[in-house]
Amino acid sequence: MKSRSLQTIVAALALAFWAGAAWPQQAPGTAPPVRYRVTDLGPLGGTYSFGYAVNDAGVVVGGAATPSQVNFVAQTAVVWLGGLPPISLGTLGGATCPDCSSEGSVAGMNGAVLAISENAGQDKNGEDFCGFGTHHPCLAAIWKGGAMTALPLLPGGNNSQAYWMNRRGEAVGFSETGAVDPGDPCSAETPFQQMQFEGVVWQPSGRMRELPPLAGDSVSFALGLNDLGQAVGVSGACANTSVPPINPGSSAPHGVLWEADGTARDLGSLGGTGFVVPAAINDQGEVVGASRAADGTIHPFLWTEATGMQDLGEPAGAFVTGIPCCGTINNRGQIVGFSAGPGGPHAYLWDRGAMFDLNTLIPADSGWTLQFSASINDRGEIVGWGVSPSGETHGFLLTPLGMPAGASGGSLR
Numbered sequence: 001m002k003s004r005s006l007q008t009i010v011a012a013l014a015l016a017f018w019a020g021a022a023w024p025q026q027a028p029g030t031a032p033p034v035r036y037r038v039t040d041l042g043p044l045g046g047t048y049s050f051g052y053a054v055n056d057a058g059v060v061v062g063g064a065a066t067p068s069q070v071n072f073v074a075q076t077a078v079v080w081l082g083g084l085p086p087i088s089l090g091t092l093g094g095a096t097c098p099d100c101s102s103e104g105s106v107a108g109m110n111g112a113v114l115a116i117s118e119n120a121g122q123d124k125n126g127e128d129f130c131g132f133g134t135h136h137p138c139l140a141a142i143w144k145g146g147a148m149t150a151l152p153l154l155p156g157g158n159n160s161q162a163y164w165m166n167r168r169g170e171a172v173g174f175s176e177t178g179a180v181d182p183g184d185p186c187s188a189e190t191p192f193q194q195m196q197f198e199g200v201v202w203q204p205s206g207r208m209r210e211l212p213p214l215a216g217d218s219v220s221f222a223l224g225l226n227d228l229g230q231a232v233g234v235s236g237a238c239a240n241t242s243v244p245p246i247n248p249g250s251s252a253p254h255g256v257l258w259e260a261d262g263t264a265r266d267l268g269s270l271g272g273t274g275f276v277v278p279a280a281i282n283d284q285g286e287v288v289g290a291s292r293a294a295d296g297t298i299h300p301f302l303w304t305e306a307t308g309m310q311d312l313g314e315p316a317g318a319f320v321t322g323i324p325c326c327g328t329i330n331n332r333g334q335i336v337g338f339s340a341g342p343g344g345p346h347a348y349l350w351d352r353g354a355m356f357d358l359n360t361l362i363p364a365d366s367g368w369t370l371q372f373s374a375s376i377n378d379r380g381e382i383v384g385w386g387v388s389p390s391g392e393t394h395g396f397l398l399t400p401l402g403m404p405a406g407a408s409g410g411s412l413r
Contacts, residue, residue: 033351034400035361038368040388041080041395044088051383051395053106053327053375060383061104061113062395077104077115089143093120101132106165113143114165125194129159131245140173151202164326166227169204174221184218186238189251193243199233211258223325224280229260232278232287252277268309270299280328288329290322298322300337312350317341327375336373336382347373347384
């Protein structure tokens with residue numbers, strides 16, 4: 001999911017630039033908003049982990065490697081509570097599929113965890129919808145009470161993914177539709193993909209609210225959802241819109257906001273073409289994501305009803321700066337993401353009009369390099385992943401100083 005999405009973007013653009021040069025900091029005289037302590041979100045006996053989301057109760061979810069998962073792609077959905085070791089959520093395939101992977105998307109406020117999971121068997125069309133390289137069926141799922149259950153599919157579809165859940169228990173993502181158009185080959189952008197797909201909202205009742213593509217387009221997918229039922233994602237043709245997380249850096253021609261009543265609007269771009277990905281929306285209707293700018297580089301954006309799409313800028317020397325999926329803006333207007341340039345990727349925070357390298361807001365002797373920030377809650381807690389003091393890639397939780405140590409980490413009851 002998010003880990004492989006960001007790795008794909010960065011790897012495709014970055015290798016020639018990572019020479020270990022000094023990384024630019026925030027503008028001189030800009031006061032940092034807060035400083036943080038770092039909690040290591042370790043793996044499941046393997047060597048890597050990724051923090052993907054933190055809800056307002058402080059429950060963190062993500063993916064972590066078991067001893068048998070060693071290729072930096074395979075992982076198992078996990079929950080971290082209050083700094084304790086990760087709790088494995090398993091996979092839909094269970095013991096019948098030892099090489100199945102899963103990823104936690106977000107914990108709801110009702111004890112449920114949204115996830116993406118592979119299931120046993122092989123996709124009947126040879127697709128690799130989850131992007132783990134196994135070609136197992138890929139399904140959006142809910143974990144609750146120790147069991148993982150697949151969410152419904154659109155008629156005719158075989159695969160789905162889910163990325164965010166709001167306080168009403170609604171989940172957002174996308175499902176295959178079963179439609180195949182030889183004149184609009186999905187495999188042109190997404191290897192092995194045959195079927196078209198459409199954004200959906202899964203309601204607690206089990207009903208699905210479709211998020212159709214814009215007029216003239218054939219596919220859509222959604223990544224963000226707020227408590228008002230507004231969703232954000234993309235629209236395009238199957239031949240120019242890649243299924244995340246397999247090949248996310250190449251295309252997504254139209255960014256879309258779907259209102260709760262089904263009305264859809266094109267959010268525009270930052271002047272470039274072929275890549276606009278709205279990734280998150282807060283309860284004020286503020287949308288963040290990434291777009292290709294006129295110079296061809298990827299920039300972060302903030303869209304509001306009043307201002308339209310605004311470029312949030314990037315550090316000097318950066319060649320890609322992005323705000324990834326999914327809970328990357330909170331209701332205080334704080335935004336998290338990353339920027340890649342000389343020296344590699346660094347995690348960033350945008351707050352009150354300023355951009356801060358999160359590595360400057362943690363203890364200098366922490367031993368961490370915070371590379372990607374993936375989610376921020378309304379209390380200001382941030383999760384992501386980077387290089388831990390052990391030299392391995394681990395997920396992290398940043399807790400604002402002054403917040404009691406026991407305040408982070410709710411329950412799954």
